[in-house]
Amino acid sequence: MSMNNQGRPSAPVDTGGVAEHPTFTGNKALAMEEPLLFETGRMDVCGVDLDEPEDFAPALGNHARKAVPDLPALTEPEAMRHYVRLSSKNYAIDAGLYPLGSCTMKHNPRLNEKMARLPGFGDIHPMQPLSTVPGAVELIAELAHWLVTMTGMSAVAMSPKAGAHGELCGMMAIKAAHTAAGRDPKIVLVPESAHGTNPATAALLGYKVVAIAAREDGTVDPAAVKARIAEHEGDIAGIMLTNPNTCGLFERDIIAMAEAIHAADGYFYCDGANFNAIVGKARPGDLGVDAMHINLHKTFSTPHGGGGPGAGPVVLSERLAPFAPLPFLRKEGDGITWVESESELKDGERPFGRMTAFHGQMGMYVRALAYMKSHGADGLKQASEDAVLNANYVRVGLQDLMSLPFGQRWCMHEVLFDDSFLKDTGVTTLDFAKAMIDEGYHPMTMYFPLVVHGAMLIEPTESESRSSLDLFIATMRDLVMSAQKGETGRFKGAPFHAPRGRLDETRAARSPVLKWERPTSRDVQPQAAE
Amino acid sequence: MRYLPLSETDRTDMLARVGISDIDEIFVDIPKSARIDGLLDLPRRQGEFAVERDMSRMAGKNVAASSVPFFVGAGAYKHHVPASVDHLIQRSEFLTSYTPYQPEVTQGTLQYLFEFQTQVAALTGMEVANASMYDGSTGTAEAVLMAHRVTRRNKAVLSGGLHPHYRQVVEGLSSMAGDRVEALGADPSGTEDILAAIDEETSCVVVQSPSVYGHLIDLKPIAEKAHAHGALLIAVFTEVVSLGLVESPGAQGADIVVGEGQSIGNGLNFGGPYVGLFATRQKFIRQMPGRLCGETVDSNGKRGFVLTLSTREQHIRRDKATSNICTNSGLCCLAFTIHMTLLGGNGLAKLARINHANAVKLKGMLEIVPGVSVVNDTFFNEFTVKLPKPAHGVVEALADKGVLGGVPVSRLEPGKSALENLLLVAASEVNSHEDRAAFVTALKEVLA
Secondary structure, eight states: OOSOOOOOOOOOOOOTTOOOOOOSSSOBTTBOOOOOHHHHOBTTOOSSOOOOOOOOOOOOTTOBOSBOOOOOBOOHHHHHHHHHHHHTTBOOTTTSOOOBTTTOOOOOOHHHHHHHTSHHHHTOOTTSOGGGOHHHHHHHHHHHHHHHHHHTOSEEEOOOOSHHHHHHHHHHHHHHHHHHTTOOOOEEEEETTSOTHHHHHHHHTTOEEEEEOBOTTSSBOHHHHHHHHHHTTTOEEEEEEESSOTTSOOOTTHHHHHHHHHHTTOEEEEEGGGGGGTTTTBOGGGGTOSEEEOOTTTTTOOOOTTTOOOOOOEEEOTTTGGGOOBSEEEEETTEEEEEOSGGGOOTTOOOOOBSSSSSOOHHHHHHHHHHHHHHHHHHHHHHHHHHHHHHHHHHHHHTTTSBOTTOSOOOSSOEEEBGGGGTTTTOOHHHHHHHHHHTTOOOOEESOSTTSTTOEEEOOOTTOOHHHHHHHHHHHHHHHHHHHTTOTHHHHTOOSSSSSOOBOHHHHHHSOOOSOOOOSSOSSOOOBOO | OTTOOOOHHHHHHHHHHHTOSOGGGGGGGSOGGGBOOSOOSSOBOOOHHHHHHHHHHHHTTSOOGGGSOBOOOSSOOOOOOOHHHHHHHTSHHHHTOOOSOSGGGBHHHHHHHHHHHHHHHHHHTOSEEOSOBSOHHHHHHHHHHHHHHHHTOOEEEEOTTSOHHHHHHHHHHHHHHTOEEEEOOOOTTSOOOOGGGOOTTEEEEEEESSOTTOOOOOOHHHHHHHHHTTOEEEEEESOGGGGGTBOOTGGGTOSEEEEEOTTTTOOOGGGOSOOEEEEEOGGGGGGOOSOOEEEEEBTTSOEEEEEOOGGGSHHHHGGGSSOOOOOOOHHHHHHHHHHHHHHHHHHHHHHHHHHHHHHHHHHHHHTTSTTOEEOOSSOSSEEEEEOSSOHHHHHHHHHHTTOBOOEEHHHHSTTOGGGTTEEEEEOOTTOOHHHHHHHHHHHHHHHO
């Protein structure tokens, strides 16, 4: 029997032309406003059932906290509602195309999540005896094998916690190698198109960053590299190059640049952020790379999680392999040893130190390996090819309307436009991006790379179907034509349909409010500790 | 391939649309000598079931913490995480979202980061907290760099009670960056005189409480001496649950508080991903590393949140940035903040009392085992046990008997004979009386 026994089927009603009333709550049906948890939480509820311990003699000395932390709680049903409502205010890959160039928002397979939660991976302690975790060491060794095979490198430092941490690790290995050779060069070359983390990493280690301008076609000119090397002869620590680069182009003279830097006793650090374009197509080791981090959260699909956690293992050339930080894998015949301390070192092993307390991002290793095993050598190659094909399909679909800064040429996994197609429309790159939000798309990467004016970097990834790309292209074309027709209203105040309109970032930075403060007239007093 | 939506027909049609017949024509810029002919020497694709079977086989070789009496700590702790936490962090809208650079469509992430910052500030007793670091150890290294920026000095003094791995992370980065580190010797008794090491060249003093050996350290005199010499006190913790019961570092005068947040909301995961907590005084915010979320209003005057003060960060400042960090521990922050929301301040305090009570009980049971003594007078949920023989072998023998009985200090500080017999033992709310009894029985057998 049906539960719907009202007997009054609904039907559209003539509203007399009134489209929308403001609501009393500020909610709009499924779009709910949600206060801060501190505004609905209370000090006298708890979402976890805990039994007060029996009497015991504390051993805190005179260090007991005088008042409990002033933090209200929510019970479980309240917490569920709070966070589910917050989640509804987020854009996500699972909800739509997320064309952030340089970020690789591809599908995150749920098998990977399930595997990471197996108790034998998720519920093991980094400091329990290694004899009780042989499967963990086996997994790390297998992932390491996939990584060095894909990249054609000699070794991999697994522990870096994110891409930028991997950069730091790679550059520390380079510095350690110079020190071991009795050298102390001061210069690191970094193209202007590089991610900001590259110069920041080099500077962190005390290096002076010398920028290399991009040439007309968006790639790095080997003549410029050689000129900088000559200017700083004897003082070159290395170069940090991204390949494919941040303009979405493969650096076709990469081998010549690698040879030049090696001839100057420098090392070639490759930012591996865009490795996803060439997995199975080319191996960085064959291009002269000495160190390259791999963003497991990009190329190998571990979730971005709203900004982390990432994982950034660094593959190393034979020259840098001895300097890999602790802990590292040692392979001897069929045996694998997880080397944790200097007391276990053998001849030739010269770790420069330690990047983090434990073994790195095990939870991400599990997910990445599940992804690799699922794809296999054939699927990984296909994924790269599809990512590149999708990007070029978008490029071809938009190049007559939008402007390509480097002309009509093949791109890799992402396509870069500049803002000259918006000239004299009164619409900026930012306006254009915000109008995309109203159409149901997350904007592409904007104003990066810095070498292109009003840059718009689109990376569709291999996860998009053809029909999804067709709709995206059609929508982008509609928006471009609308801007060029002078329909600025669609753009200037956009987004109009998002959970929030444009936010005042200047105000946020001028007088920062970085946490909730309890209203001064305290209606709830925190309880004293017992 | 189940993750790739393009069909062969799509590929053929799309290649035609871009004007070619073979995908390799697009990869023309890759030098011929470097192109891969055929496939990499790796296994072929596998279906979901095959991958699951293969990986479950590996996982099955490991002893999971929940399956045995478990007393391992030393920087990562086994706690119970409510089921709702893991459910919520797997919502697509959280799991598969990017860094909230477009605040209009990422208010969910931004609001929980704001809530997270509020919680971390309250727990540490500080004025502001950032949106997290990778983990406690890397956060500590960042704190030292920040202190150097604030004081314009470059010598850090590290307590001998600091987790040795944290010390190594700081030392590694400092030596590469050309900064100085004075690390005091291992302090298993909790009696070092760190005040004597502070001088006019000191940028910061780094003190962990509870120390890696479990001692609760009085931070006030250290803060006073540091401040008198123009230095900062960096207070470190590895067990955030302790802040429910132990006086906050902020109340004791710390300038930067940094620590590991794994215990709340996050599983052990063999060491990562974890979540570094980082808090400081308002006056230092422009020298802080990492992301910050701030409150503002939108074009309609409604409250909203944005990432702010990004002029400190690498994507704006490049080689002048305060740090090279580019991510935070987003989803681990979310897990932390949900679990913390379920607990609230009072719940955390009660959880901390349970942890402390279980540690007190365990201490009482262990110290009557013949030949065994406990080093600590004060502790929270972890303490140092002195055994009559090297701890490494004892731990292995305990594992053979199905008890994971702690971390030998020699694993953290290898090659130091004075530390060889010391064992770090941690208790938490997951330990039952039966677990403790099994530990004691096994220890007696191993030492007999």
